[in-house]
Amino acid sequence: MRLILLGPPGAGKGTQAEHIVSHYEIPQLSTGDMLRAAVAAQTALGLQVKDIMARGDLVSDDIVIGIISERISASDCANGFILDGFPRNVPQAKALDALLIEKNIALDAVIELVVDTEILVDRILQRAAQSSEARDDDTPEAIRHRIQVQQPAPVATHYGEEGILQKIDGMLSIEEVSTQISTILDKI
Ligand code: ADP
Numbered sequence: 001m002r003l004i005l006l007g008p009p010g011a012g013k014g015t016q017a018e019h020i021v022s023h024y025e026i027p028q029l030s031t032g033d034m035l036r037a038a039v040a041a042q043t044a045l046g047l048q049v050k051d052i053m054a055r056g057d058l059v060s061d062d063i064v065i066g067i068i069s070e071r072i073s074a075s076d077c078a079n080g081f082i083l084d085g086f087p088r089n090v091p092q093a094k095a096l097d098a099l100l101i102e103k104n105i106a107l108d109a110v111i112e113l114v115v116d117t118e119i120l121v122d123r124i125l126q127r128a129a130q131s132s133e134a135r136d137d138d139t140p141e142a143i144r145h146r147i148q149v150q151q152p153a154p155v156a157t158h159y160g161e162e163g164i165l166q167k168i169d170g171m172l173s174i175e176e177v178s179t180q181i182s183t184i185l186d187k188i
Pocket residue numbers: 008009010030031032033035052053054056057058059060061064084085086087088092137146
């Protein structure tokens with residue numbers, strides 16, 4: 001099963017991806033996690049993206065497309081994967097389309113978690129307060145910036161046009177969202 005979880009920062013993509021990983025035994029590919037690992041390891045890539053990420057800006061499309069292209073070719077992705085945080089804009093979505101065609105595979109679903117902008121800042125601040133690892137981009141300014149520049153609407157429209165977009169109310173409880181996702185995935 002190959003799917004994309006779409007939603008603004010703080011929508012609950014990571015939380016829901018964890019449920020899907022354990023239930024369907026496919027890996028979660030989070031570009032945010034991979035980039036944070038590169039920053040923590042101080043690799044050349046990490047040094048290149050550190051400040052961009054701390055501001056809440058998007059890193060360049062070439063970087064994330066390169067990361068994903070390599071990652072989905074790994075053997076643990078043979079039965080599928082969940083993309084979390086990628087694609088984040090239409091050029092990335094188009095690059096992914098081309099990549100999947102090249103690999104002769106297709107997406108099964110694109111699930112968008114829809115959440116009102118006003119509640120996202122509070123959610124992210126709450127997550128930050130409960131987390132043991134501080135994120136450079138969890139300042140109120142960077143959070144607001146992330147929400148502003150990382151709205152998933154254009155990407156959702158792209159997949160809507162491809163006819164594979166499913167929207168879920170991301171303001172329901174974690175369990176309810178999870179149940180709705182399972183209902184969609186069990187039909188695949
Ligand atoms: P959030 O928890 O806010 O949804 P992520 O952990 O997914 O954020 O991503 C953190 C940061 O990593 C983003 O703010 C951005 O700087 C960078 N990033 C992650 N995925 C992408 C992407 N697909 N394109 C560009 N930048 C990305």
